[in-house]
Amino acid sequence: MHLSTKKLHLFGLIFLFFIGTVQIIFAQNDSSQREVSRIQDTLNSETVTPKDGNETKETSSEGEAVPNLHQVIREQFINGDWRFMTPVLLCLILGLLIAIERIVHLNLATSNVEQTLTNLRGDLQSGGVNQALHRLQQQRSSVAMIFRQSLEKWEDGIEVVEKAIVSYGSVEMGKLEKGLVWISLFISIAPMLGFMGTVIGMINAFDAIEAAGDISPTLVASGIKTALLTTVAGLIVAIILQLFYNYCVAKIDSLVNDMERASIAFVDILVDLKNEGTEAP
Known part of the structure; x- marks a missing residue:
């Protein structure tokens, strides 16, 4: 009985963690969208267009912001x-x-x-x-x-x-x-x-x-x-x-x-x- 009670408590903690994670994901939805827009604007600003009208080329600097794994997973979770x-x-x-x-x-x-x-x-x-x-x-x-x-x-x-x-x-x-x-x-x-x-x-x-x-x-x-x-x-x-x-x-x-x-x-x-x-x- 004591072991079963521990399992119930553990399942309860996991369920609360799951609910909290989902709430955090939706709470950060707007901020993640703004982050994606900022990254896209950064990439667009780094696009170089030659004067002769040739095809544009993208350049990247060392300080370019790259989404980490957590941000990618969160974004795909929301998109799905x-x-x-x-x-x-x-x-x-x-x-x-x-x-x-x-x-x-x-x-x-x-x-x-x-x-x-x-x-x-x-x-x-x-x-x-x-x-x-x-x-x-x-x-x-x-x-x-x-x-x-x-x-x-x-x-x-x-x-x-x-x-x-x-x-x-x-x-x-x-x-x-x-x-x-x-x-x-x-x-x-x-x-x-x-x-x-x-x-x-x-x-x-x-x-x-x-x-x-x-x-x-x-x-x-x-x-x-x-x-x-x-x-x-x-x-x-x-x-x-x-x-x-x-x-x-x-x-x-x-x-x-x-x-x-x-x-x-x-x-x-x-x-x-x-x-x-x-x-x-």
Whole structure:
């Protein structure tokens, strides 16, 4: 319950940050347009026209103002129409939030399997089951969780321990894969939202042509630009989230292999100790 409360607070902070970002973008819309106009005026003032009437050439000075990445992204977000770009941005923020939480959880679930098995064998031989359980309770890895839950069934026999390993192993696998379906959902939704903006932008362009009764590049440029920007934004979000998703899947596969290998070695250790006559205190 305590962990769920922390997640709710984190989601609330991210949502407030998202709302604040959108408000800042629209608050700075006018200033960004003035900045673009100033840059265009600067470029026009630096255009040199020879006296003989030849074609003009543009020159640039070292102090020329060049928009930075933040300004470019903000301008493209505004040009793409906030009604379509905002849902795409929301998919990116939520997808990254879940992906980062999964990466942290998966790294905490990782452990040195060989060292864990060595410590387990030593604890069982020297202090018995209680000492081994005490050490395992101090670890947060998936392997340690399986060992601890299974070792509590030691008194019921090796067969019961083996069944417990299979059961608790499935539970741990479910915990590792938790949240990946939401990342996959945002990967699918983001391009769809971009394509929806594309379709609506093209519809607006054709409506403008129909209203004007003529085809003019300047008349349809706005709708086409909106369509292209929303598509690009959706694809970029999908690519970014796909990278995080593939990393999580690869990490889970590695952890599952470690869990299977450690479980086999764990049963072998228990069988050896039983044959040697080691009993639970």
